[in-house]
Amino acid sequence: MSEGRYIIPEPTNEIQLSYAPGSRERDELKKEIKKARSVEVEISSVINGKHVQTGDLKRIEPPHDIKHTLGYYHQAKKDHVMLAVDAAISAKEQWLNMPWEERAAIFLKAADLIAGPYRWKMNVSTMLGQSKNPFQAEIDAACEMIDFFRFNIKFMERIFEIQPRSVRGIWNRTDWRPLEGFVFALTPFNFTSIAGNLPTAPAMLGNTVVWKPSKSQVYSARVIMEVLQQAGLPDGVINLVYAPGPDVTDVVLNHEEFGGIHFTGSTTVFQSIWNIIGNNISKYKSYPRIVGETGGKDFVIVHQSAEPKEVATALARGAFEYQGQKCSAASRAYIPSCLWDEIRQMLEADLNSFKMGGVEDFSNFINAVIDEKSFDKLGRVIDKAKEDKDVDIIMGGGYNKTAGYFIEPTVILTKDPEYYTMKEELFGPILTVYIYPEEKYQNALKICDKTSPYALTGAVFARDKQAIELAHKHLRYAAGNFYINDKPTGAVVSQQPFGGARGSGTNDKAGSMINLLRWLSPRSLKENFNPPTDYRYPFLEED
Numbered sequence: 001m002s003e004g005r006y007i008i009p010e011p012t013n014e015i016q017l018s019y020a021p022g023s024r025e026r027d028e029l030k031k032e033i034k035k036a037r038s039v040e041v042e043i044s045s046v047i048n049g050k051h052v053q054t055g056d057l058k059r060i061e062p063p064h065d066i067k068h069t070l071g072y073y074h075q076a077k078k079d080h081v082m083l084a085v086d087a088a089i090s091a092k093e094q095w096l097n098m099p100w101e102e103r104a105a106i107f108l109k110a111a112d113l114i115a116g117p118y119r120w121k122m123n124v125s126t127m128l129g130q131s132k133n134p135f136q137a138e139i140d141a142a143c144e145m146i147d148f149f150r151f152n153i154k155f156m157e158r159i160f161e162i163q164p165r166s167v168r169g170i171w172n173r174t175d176w177r178p179l180e181g182f183v184f185a186l187t188p189f190n191f192t193s194i195a196g197n198l199p200t201a202p203a204m205l206g207n208t209v210v211w212k213p214s215k216s217q218v219y220s221a222r223v224i225m226e227v228l229q230q231a232g233l234p235d236g237v238i239n240l241v242y243a244p245g246p247d248v249t250d251v252v253l254n255h256e257e258f259g260g261i262h263f264t265g266s267t268t269v270f271q272s273i274w275n276i277i278g279n280n281i282s283k284y285k286s287y288p289r290i291v292g293e294t295g296g297k298d299f300v301i302v303h304q305s306a307e308p309k310e311v312a313t314a315l316a317r318g319a320f321e322y323q324g325q326k327c328s329a330a331s332r333a334y335i336p337s338c339l340w341d342e343i344r345q346m347l348e349a350d351l352n353s354f355k356m357g358g359v360e361d362f363s364n365f366i367n368a369v370i371d372e373k374s375f376d377k378l379g380r381v382i383d384k385a386k387e388d389k390d391v392d393i394i395m396g397g398g399y400n401k402t403a404g405y406f407i408e409p410t411v412i413l414t415k416d417p418e419y420y421t422m423k424e425e426l427f428g429p430i431l432t433v434y435i436y437p438e439e440k441y442q443n444a445l446k447i448c449d450k451t452s453p454y455a456l457t458g459a460v461f462a463r464d465k466q467a468i469e470l471a472h473k474h475l476r477y478a479a480g481n482f483y484i485n486d487k488p489t490g491a492v493v494s495q496q497p498f499g500g501a502r503g504s505g506t507n508d509k510a511g512s513m514i515n516l517l518r519w520l521s522p523r524s525l526k527e528n529f530n531p532p533t534d535y536r537y538p539f540l541e542e543d
């Protein structure tokens with residue numbers, strides 16, 4: 001027992017290491033890659049702090065080197081999900097009664113472990129398991145995850161400071177309670193940091209969690225769990241289950257103690273989950289919190305006053321880094337005809353200079369897409385574009401899965417602004433460009449706003465301030481994260497709180513106070529120091 005009004009250390013964003021030739025981090029990373037490639041790991045669910053093996057082994061391979069085996073994971077079944085739910089419910093009371101600063105210390109320690117001794121393991125598991133180059137792994141698995149932990153803890157402190165006013169004789173307070181029941185974290189493959197954030201954000205506030213990661217992120221999920229256990233997370237607070245999605249939702253979403261879902265993934269899966277929750281609503285003790293960040297069809301719109309080189313670089317990075325598998329990746333561009341030739345040449349020069357291959361060779365800017373299903377789907381999009389008369393593939397267009405799931409960075413030029421690749425999320429290295437007459441900028445803004453059901457990220461490039469103002473006006477609801485003269489990817493925790501609306505999610509801004517508030521159920525307390533002793537009010541008295 002200790003008392004005091006403790007103050008969480010002021011966080012700053014974790015500094016990205018460069019991995020440049022000659023640097024210590026480059027050596028360390030290479031050593032860790034060698035080590036990871038020389039063993040086969042066996043990965044099991046972690047329920048109530050115990051490793052649970054089922055014997056139903058599934059192989060894990062690097063998407064860029066599919067003949068290599070990284071290891072196997074034990075696929076869990078519905079019974080294990082039930083055990084995970086029970087563990088979360090049993091651990092709840094002790095966890096919520098732990099002083100908040102002790103809970104905070106666990107996540108601050110986890111951040112320090114990733115910043116220090118676990119950095120290489122965290123990054124390498126992401127590089128090999130999800131095919132990210134060293135820079136992409138560093139900004140995600142190390143820096144963003146560290147930032148999530150450190151800033152969320154600080155936001156928790158600030159939330160607890162939000163208290164109502166009191167008047168003489170009365171003390172009003174807010175008790176920031178975690179939700180009743182347990183929280184379900186359902187996480188995507190493409191960001192290790194999101195997989196780390198979704199279970200931990202509710203947990204640090206006193207909730208207990210059942211966490212199901214993507215089957216394509218199992219390899220780095222195990223490292224996150226190892227870090228949390230090393231940092232002192234009590235058994236049962238976060239229960240990690242590697243079961244198929246529908247088996248997990250079947251158990252979790254039918255349970256009366258289901259208190260909320262923290263989801264990131266595709267729009268279709270989120271909508272199907274919302275439907276199940278809606279149909280089950282009378283089964284639950286409380287109305288579950290539904291927080292979901294989903295797909296995007298992120299745009300870059302260019303005004304004739306823009307600087308062509310800045311646009312070309314933003315497209316080269318924004319559309320193709322991590323093979324376009326960022327929810328924020330630029331996937332449609334609107335370019336004025338007067339700038340197109342110049343931008344096209346610069347973009348083509350960039351794409352021709354990209355090297356594509358495995359993550360182990362640090363000179364590769366482009367690696368593989370996540371799996372065969374995604375590879376086949378993207379291949380079909382390219383094949384269709386080769387046949388459709390309104391579109392031309394002007395860069396890339398090749399694909400090959402002999403060694404790994406490689407898709408060339410591809411640019412489709414369309415005459416039809418409603419062509420389906422301007423609307424639908426493809427989640428790969430394919431950018432569609434529409435050229436508009438430069439005098440029709442306002443019309444292009446209107447088309448951009450209406451074309452796609454999503455509203456996640458977007459960017460405008462212009463030097464003319466009036467043009468930027470017009471973009472603000474027409475595109476206010478077209479993106480939850482809007483960039484001016486910058487690529488639409490690369491949001492940083494605490495700087496650009498992340499999330500979109502319309503088809504892109506509930507816009508609860510991951511890595512911000514707004515998100516944390518969803519995992520709390522405030523209780524208002526009023527304490528009266530002078531309770532009345534007579535029911536009569538003065539107006540009742542005779543004149």
Ligand code: NAD
Pocket residue numbers: 186187188189190191194212213214215244245246249264265266267269270272293294295296326327328425427456498499500504505
């Ligand atoms: P996904 O929807 O396929 O999977 C997300 C999670 O849901 C995984 O754990 C998966 O196993 C599970 N799942 C899949 N089908 C299920 C089902 N029928 N029932 C229950 N669970 C099921 O998404 P993904 O491919 O892992 O990730 C890519 C998607 O995530 C893209 O659409 C991308 O835009 C989106 N994303 C959004 C953000 C954001 O902040 N808006 C961030 C990252 C990724």
